[in-house]
Amino acid sequence: MFVSDFRKEFYEVVQSQRVLLFVASDVDALCACKILQALFQCDHVQYTLVPVSGWQELETAFLEHKEQFRYFILINCGANVDLLDILQPDEEAVFFVCDTHRPVNVVNVYSDTQIRLLIKQDDDLEVPAYEDIFRDEEEDEEHSGNEGDEGSEPSEKRTRLEEEIAAQTLKRRQRREWEARRRDVLFDYEQYEYHGTSAAMVMFDLAWLMSKDLSDMLWWAIVGLTDQWVQDKITQVKYVTDVGVLQRHVSRHSHRHEDEAHALSVDCARISFEYDLRLALYQHWSLHDSLCNTCYTAARFKLWSLHGQKRLQEFLADVGLPLKQVKQKFQSMDVSLKENLREMIEESANKFGMKDMRVQTFSVHFGFKHKFLASDVVFATMSLMESPEHGSGTDSFTQALDSLSRGNLDKLYHGLELAKRQLRATQQTIASCLCTNLVVSQGPFLYCALMEGTPDVALFSKPASLSLLSRHLLKSFVCSTKNRRCKLLPLVMAAPLSAEQGTVTMVGIPPETDSSDRKNFFGRAFEKAAEGTNSRALHNHFDLSASWRRSPQQQPPPPISDLRPEVVLAGWQDTPASPGWGLQGGAAWLPHAQAVIELKAEDRSKFLDALVTLLS
Amino acid sequence: MFCEKAMELVRELHRAAEGRLPAFNEDGLRQVLEEMKALYEQNQSDVNEAKSSGRGDLIPTIKFRHCSLLRNQRCTVAYLYDRLLRIRALRWEYGSVLPSALRFHMSAEEYNSECQDSAFLGPESHSGKMDWFNRYKKSLATYMRSLGGDEGLDITQDMKPPKSLYIEVRCLKDYGEFEVEDGTSVLLKKNSQHFLPRWKCEQLIRQGILEHVLS
Numbered sequence: 001m002f003v004s005d006f007r008k009e010f011y012e013v014v015q016s017q018r019v020l021l022f023v024a025s026d027v028d029a030l031c032a033c034k035i036l037q038a039l040f041q042c043d044h045v046q047y048t049l050v051p052v053s054g055w056q057e058l059e060t061a062f063l064e065h066k067e068q069f070r071y072f073i074l075i076n077c078g079a080n081v082d083l084l085d086i087l088q089p090d091e092e093a094v095f096f097v098c099d100t101h102r103p104v105n106v107v108n109v110y111s112d113t114q115i116r117l118l119i120k121q122d123d124d125l126e127v128p129a130y131e132d133i134f135r136d137e138e139e140d141e142e143h144s145g146n147e148g149d150e151g152s153e154p155s156e157k158r159t160r161l162e163e164e165i166a167a168q169t170l171k172r173r174q175r176r177e178w179e180a181r182r183r184d185v186l187f188d189y190e191q192y193e194y195h196g197t198s199a200a201m202v203m204f205d206l207a208w209l210m211s212k213d214l215s216d217m218l219w220w221a222i223v224g225l226t227d228q229w230v231q232d233k234i235t236q237v238k239y240v241t242d243v244g245v246l247q248r249h250v251s252r253h254s255h256r257h258e259d260e261a262h263a264l265s266v267d268c269a270r271i272s273f274e275y276d277l278r279l280a281l282y283q284h285w286s287l288h289d290s291l292c293n294t295c296y297t298a299a300r301f302k303l304w305s306l307h308g309q310k311r312l313q314e315f316l317a318d319v320g321l322p323l324k325q326v327k328q329k330f331q332s333m334d335v336s337l338k339e340n341l342r343e344m345i346e347e348s349a350n351k352f353g354m355k356d357m358r359v360q361t362f363s364v365h366f367g368f369k370h371k372f373l374a375s376d377v378v379f380a381t382m383s384l385m386e387s388p389e390h391g392s393g394t395d396s397f398t399q400a401l402d403s404l405s406r407g408n409l410d411k412l413y414h415g416l417e418l419a420k421r422q423l424r425a426t427q428q429t430i431a432s433c434l435c436t437n438l439v440v441s442q443g444p445f446l447y448c449a450l451m452e453g454t455p456d457v458a459l460f461s462k463p464a465s466l467s468l469l470s471r472h473l474l475k476s477f478v479c480s481t482k483n484r485r486c487k488l489l490p491l492v493m494a495a496p497l498s499a500e501q502g503t504v505t506m507v508g509i510p511p512e513t514d515s516s517d518r519k520n521f522f523g524r525a526f527e528k529a530a531e532g533t534n535s536r537a538l539h540n541h542f543d544l545s546a547s548w549r550r551s552p553q554q555q556p557p558p559p560i561s562d563l564r565p566e567v568v569l570a571g572w573q574d575t576p577a578s579p580g581w582g583l584q585g586g587a588a589w590l591p592h593a594q595a596v597i598e599l600k601a602e603d604r605s606k607f608l609d610a611l612v613t614l615l616s
Numbered sequence: 617m618f619c620e621k622a623m624e625l626v627r628e629l630h631r632a633a634e635g636r637l638p639a640f641n642e643d644g645l646r647q648v649l650e651e652m653k654a655l656y657e658q659n660q661s662d663v664n665e666a667k668s669s670g671r672g673d674l675i676p677t678i679k680f681r682h683c684s685l686l687r688n689q690r691c692t693v694a695y696l697y698d699r700l701l702r703i704r705a706l707r708w709e710y711g712s713v714l715p716s717a718l719r720f721h722m723s724a725e726e727y728n729s730e731c732q733d734s735a736f737l738g739p740e741s742h743s744g745k746m747d748w749f750n751r752y753k754k755s756l757a758t759y760m761r762s763l764g765g766d767e768g769l770d771i772t773q774d775m776k777p778p779k780s781l782y783i784e785v786r787c788l789k790d791y792g793e794f795e796v797e798d799g800t801s802v803l804l805k806k807n808s809q810h811f812l813p814r815w816k817c818e819q820l821i822r823q824g825i826l827e828h829v830l831s
Contacts, residue, residue, distance in 0.1 A: 018800065037784075040811060044782050048802060049809035068800055394807035398786065407830065 001109070003096070003116045006206045010096055010118060011039075013071070018046040020069040022061065022077060025053040025397055026231075026464060027381045029076035031200035031224035032098060034404050035217045036073070039207055051397040052077060054541055055086070062087050069093075076100060076199050082107045083115055098202055100195045100228070106133055106186070118202060125196075128185045192521060195233040200224025201242060208249070215253050215269050220404065222246055222271070222362045223381070226374035230382075231464065232471055243360045247273050250362065269406060270365045274373070277342055278359045280423055281376055284416050287333070288316075288326045293423040295472035299479045300354050304431035311352070318348040370409055377404075380415030383422045386462035422465065425456035430473050439477050441486055444615035447608065448473065449494040449504075460495045461505060463541050463596040469493070470509045478512050487512070490522070492611070494604065502601045526597050529610035533603065541596045618655065618684040621647045622691030629698050635709070637702045640723040640745065645692065652688045655681045703749050707756065708772055711819075714749070722746050773815055783814045785826040794820070 003009045019040075023033045033049065040047050050065070052058045058077060072095045074083075079099030084107065089095070097108065098118040102125070108115045109127050119125070204221035207213040225242050228234045234242075250271050279297065282290035291297050291312065301315070302308035316326055325333050342358060349357035363373045385400040403411035429450070433439055439448045448470075450457055460466045470493040478487045490511045497503040508522030599607060625644050632638045659681045666674045703722065706714060722745035763769040791804035802810060804820075809829065820826040 018796075018802075037811075041780075041782070041784065045811070046782065046796070046813075047811050050805070051807065064805070065803055068802060398807055398809075402829075 001112060001116055002121055003118055004121075006118060007209050010116065011206065011210065013094075014073070014096070015043055015045055017071050018048070018069060019071045019073055020065050021047055021049045022052050022058060022072065022074045023049060023397075024076035025051060025385060025393065026076060027227035027378055027385070027400075028100065028198050028200055028224040030381065030385075030397075030401055030404060031220040031227070032075050032198075032203045033401070034220050035200060035203040035207060036075070038214070038217060039203075039210075039212060042212060051394050053393050053397075055081075057393075059087065062089075066090070066093065072096070074099065079104045079108060079117065079119070080193065081105055084111065089114065098199045100197065100199055100233070102194050102196050103127075103190055106189070110134065118206075120197060120202065120205075126189065128189050132185045133182055195228060197242065198224040198228050198234075201246070204249075213249075215271055216406065218246070218249050218253055219269060219271055219362075219364050221249075222374050223377050223404070226361065227378045227382070230375055230378050231468065240360065243362075246362070267367050271362055272365070274361055274363050275342075275358050276361055276363070276373060277345060278357055280379060281416060281419060283330050283371065283373065284376060285420060286327050286329050287321070288323075289420075289424075290330075293420075293427050295426075295475060296356075297354065298427055298430075299472070299476040300352070302476075302480060303427075304434050304476070304480075315348055315352055318351065319344050366406060366409065372412070376416065376419075377412065379419035379423070380412050382464060383418035384411070384415040386459075386465050387418050387422075388458045388461070422459055425459050426465075426469050426472060429454065429456065429460070429469060430476050433473060434476060434480055439473070439491075441489065442492075442608065443612050444489070445508075445611070446474070446477065446486065446489050446491045447494075448491065449604075450496065452496050457496060461497050463505065463507070466493065466495050466505055466507050467509070467596070469495075470507050474509055474512050492522075492608075494599075496601070497598055503598050504601050504604060505596060505598050506604075506607075507596050525611060525614050529607050529614055530597065530599070533606040533610045618651065618681075619687045619691065621651060622688045622695075625695045626691050629695060635702065635705060637699065637706065637718060637721050639721045640699070642723065645695070648688055648692055652685055655685050655688075659685075699745065700748065703745060704752060707749070707753060708775075710822075711772065719746065722749065773818070778814055781813060782811055783817060784809060784811050784829045785817050785821065786810075786829050787825065788827050789825055791820070791825050 021033065021036070023029050037047075037049070039045075048065070048069070050061045052061055058074075062072075066089060070092055072093065074095060074097045076099050078095070078097050080101040080103065082105050083095060083097070091114075093114060095115050096118055097115060104117060104119065104125065104127065106128065108117060110130055110133075198221070200221045201224060204213060204217055207217050225239070225246065229239045250273055254270060254272065278294065279287070279290040280294045282294075291301075292303055297303075301311050303312060313323070316323065321337060325337055330338075346357045349355075361374050363371060365371050381400045381403055384403055385396050387396060399411060400415075402408045403415050432454070433448055433450075439446050441447075450460065460469050470491055473493065474491040477491075481487065488511050491509045493507045493509070494504045495507075497505045506526070508526065510521060621644055625641060625648065628638060628641060628644075659678055662674045662678050662681075665671060666678065706718060710718070760769055760771055763771070786809045787804045787806055790806050793801040794804050795801050796812065796816065802812070804810070804825065810826075817826055817828075821828055
């Protein structure tokens with residue numbers, strides 16, 4: 001059910017209890033978690049925080065902790081699947097789910113007590129009505145009860161029998177129609193997956209309702225929203241709307257600046273609205289590096305070719321920046337050049353065909369020295385979370401969580417260095433893929449596979465980095481190719497995950513269109529293809545389809561990873577090839593989530609063939 | 617030269633870092649006591665001789681030996697007293713149960729001595745350190761019970777005034793289940809974060825299982 005009054009029905013319920021927080025591994029979830037932690041610490045709510053990066057971890061952690069807690073809060077995980085079915089909780093367990101994944105699973109919506117969704121209802125949800133999906137079983141039983149009461153005369157009996165048969169057939173036909181309609185309704189509802197309002201913004205709203213919001217929390221909400229925009233999870237329109245909402249809060253928090261007597265001290269975090277350049281990390285890097293490594297500019301200039309490099313030089317000459325200055329660190333650039341930098345770059349960018357060089361965003365100042373744009377923090381935190389240098393997943397999670405606090409700016413700077421490395425590696429990989437024509441058209445989609453020995457391939461084994469790489473690759477490919485048909489194709493990307501186990505990660509990205517509404521398909525297609533070809537695949541990541549079901553009769557999984565067999569989730573598909581794996585009923589493949597799956601390398605080719613057949 | 621062994625003892629303690637308790641140097645102490653005994657006997661015989669035969673030239677030697685005896689006594693007493701102060705600090709640091717490594721460093725002689733909990737002990741009759749520790753513990757416990765009405769007050773908690781009732785801790789190693797005051801338990805797994813009452817976590821923080829997260 002949807003929680004209408006967040007304060008009464010959520011916060012005051014958990015305030016006197018101990019709660020368990022499950023937090024997914026993305027920046028938006030981290031920000032929401034920090035806001036919630038700050039609220040809990042203010043009110044002395046005892047909580048335990050467990051980071052989870054996939055369904056397996058969620059289920060394992062739940063099994064371990066379920067004896068000790070009654071209230072569970074899930075952040076950015078769990079709204080799009082049938083939670084009660086997967087986790088099998090006790091009767092008294094209550095789940096509060098604050099998730100951006102849509103569509104919300106219908107069981108979660110209509111569960112009366114156990115699942116409470118912390119989702120604003122004015123998000124375009126379009127949940128189907130209850131009657132369309134669930135049907136009370138009483139009518140049938142009543143009817144069969146009536147049948148027993150029949151009695152007496154044969155002639156009457158016969159007519160009554162005929163009537164009965166007629167009535168039954170009618171009922172059955174109605175039931176079939178209802179079921180067909182139900183299938184259609186569910187199909188339409190769960191067709192595309194997309195993302196709703198940022199979880200961090202929802203939490204900030206709750207804090208604001210209780211008048212406990214601080215500028216730190218506002219900054220985290222801003223970072224959460226910017227993460228959604230950086231990863232292309234929301235449309236431009238929604239982003240601008242949400243920026244407007246946050247801008248009102250920013251002006252409320254910083255209105256003291258005008259009044260000199262009560263101005264904020266320099267040491268406080270001062271947030272301000274900016275209409276700033278879209279270049280990634282440009283204030284912590286040199287302008288030249290930033291232009292070369294931001295996907296937007298690199299794709300438009302086609303910087304992987306010599307011609308592109310020359311265009312970049314022309315652009316810089318047009319803006320009026322000497323090459324020596326541009327290659328220096330941004331902070332050491334001449335002040336006279338930095339004065340009108342944004343406007344000059346925007347003007348020249350317009351001439352070169354880049355209309356969206358500037359974007360609405362926010363920046364924060366800590367003291368005199370430290371200034372960050374929201375996208376800087378997003379890149380830094382993302383790199384910290386996915387960097388291969390910290391041992392296990394949870395170690396990097398804690399690093400990333402720490403870096404968001406103001407006292408740990410050294411970790412944030414470390415994250416910025418990692419982000420620079422990541423961006424550079426991304427662009428180099430894209431350049432090599434395009435120059436060596438690794439992106440091939442498989443018919444209904446484009447396909448690109450990163451080989452094992454590619455430099456920096458270890459940086460792309462985690463889902464968010466790989467998705468970022470794939471999206472940038474698709475954008476660059478669209479700019480580079482002249483084939484008009486290819487520009488409208490989606491992209492499937494594969495990268496090696498683990499050498500010893502021989503697995504690869506595959507990612508599906510929807511086609512690049514100007515007015516894309518960020519609704520993604522692919523999850524179901526992956527699922528079906530894996531099923532049909534008997535490939536050993538693992539749908540572990542949270543971006544997956546809603547109607548994903550559990551098949552209890554699984555064989556113990558091959559040692560693709562060290563899972564306990566009893567904990568394995570249904571994503572482990574090892575079912576025998578069923579003859580009609582294609583799709584019944586004329587419905588095309590049910591397109592679903594932006595999917596990331598892990599596969600065994602040997603199964604890759606047959607999986608791709610199956611996918612081609614599915615999509616064409 | 618005389619008194620060198622005694623100086624050794626003092627130097628050993630001086631070298632040990634603040635708060636650490638090196639192993640009880642029984643050998644050294646015994647050697648010092650033997651030296652003192654030898655000096656004393658020599659002095660005795662010399663004094664007798666000086667008295668009986670009126671030899672005045674022995675008096676400086678006697679005086680010298682006496683000074684060495686006094687110096688030895690001062691050194692050994694300083695050694696023992698400093699050790700006692702460190703043991704007392706251990707009680708405040710670690711609680712009533714000492715880790716076994718530390719226990720080995722103390723002399724664990726007799727357990728029933730008549731001496732009260734005085735810090736000063738004569739070099740000839742040093743009772744067991746362990747025993748002193750036990751008696752100090754008992755004395756501290758009696759005092760704590762006498763404070764704060766019926767239940768007593770644990771004054772070894774909260775050595776600095778705490779800023780908050782609850783603190784945020786992160787688990788560094790897998791520990792298992794941990795009881796909280798209302799009977800329920802928390803599972804401490806690596807890299808999970810918890811927000812628990814401060815006094816419950818202090819022990820585990822000292823043992824290095826939890827880490828206080830400052831934000």
